[in-house]
Amino acid sequence: MTSIHLSPGQVAASLALVVLAAAISFWQKADLERDIGIATVRSFVQLTAIGYAIKLIFEADTLWLVFALLAVMVVFGALTARSRAKKVPGAFWPLLIALALAGATTLGLVVALGVFEPTARYLVPVGGMVIGNAMTASAVALNRLGDEMAESRPKIEATLALGATAQEAAAPFVRRALRSGMITLVDSTKTTGLIFFPGTMVGMLLAGASPTDAVRLQLILLYALLGSVAIAGLVATALAYRNFFTPAQQLREPGA
């Protein structure tokens, strides 16, 4: 694959589109100019910082540094997802375990199947995508779970009153939550190539890779993401619903 080199001037030139976005927001009174400014600065600082971190990790080429970086991503991912799952008591640990398992299983499988070599060059970007998508899916799933459990308290308690276990009483709501966590990626996978070109493929094409290679890598990543999103959603919901119940199979009072 050939690589392309971009100068800081070229990056600066692309800011013209940011100015356009801010101008549209100002013109249409969408009140997003400040957010656009913050987003631009944050993306610059964060990506530059992670770029240098990745450069160091690539140069050191030791797996311990890769695992340390992925562990930091998992912790920040769980903290970010927790802020979207405010109605779920004790959501941090289920999310942390879900993201760690999704990352470890997905990366472990793609390495074990010989799809990628176990080197920093592959594990860091793929791990970042896997953990990022798992974070979004589990945040959506737990957000939905929190809403469902709050709205359906009478129905859940009526099912418990029949002698159903907490797992049985919560099952329909856990199922719906898992589905909402997964559906976005499933839908975007269905339309990929028709309605939008995914980022990896675009990046590879821009970098001069052959379309066949770009498509193959994109397919591998899409399938890996499907797996990681399913694992993260399943683990997060399967662990988090328990926090709504006491050991005596009673529904906890909200906020208790």
Next chain:
Amino acid sequence: MLFELSEVGLTRGDRRVLDSLSATIPAGATAIVGPSGAGKSTLLRLLNRLVDPDAGTVAYRSRPLAEYEPLALRREVSLVPQLPALLEGTVESNLAYAAGLAGKELDPGRCLRLAGLDPDFAGRDVAKLSVGEQQRATLARALAQEPAVLLLDEPTSALDHAARDAIEATLAKLRRELEISIVLVSHDPEQARRLGDWVVKLELGRAIEAGPIEEVMA
């Protein structure tokens, strides 16, 4: 005694829902009466361990409730909530679910008849039933477990007079036909008089009076 409550206390947030409540509930039909917020529904939920007290003890057939396995207890002491809360599906699938949990053979026609519904209701989608029909289907679902005790939380509060009379007639028939005890929460003293042999009066989380209905509600 069926239930004995001794110095039971329960706090939710800043609110003392039950406060040193002591009362006995014999076998037969007991009405729990009192104004809104007196703790009637909470008391009922204590009896099948949907909640546990913070203080005091509740005994069922002379054995502390805490010693009962909650799931087995709930299949024997079945609670019918104030508002019907059926699972998605047909009436029969709801009855089968409840019977399956209790390990009982299901006779849907019998359960529906006991609850005052025509056996044809078995195949009906619960989403298409009226509130009164849903209330009866919820009662039929509890009966599918063949419980020893039925806990009924304001079973007619969402119904008009005709539907209320029909449910009351059904409950009276249940008492005659099944060896079943009923503990009924009601805000209506007249209903308590019609259905209960024993009454427990609550106020601000305490039992202020308990005894045979003809003495307490005289």
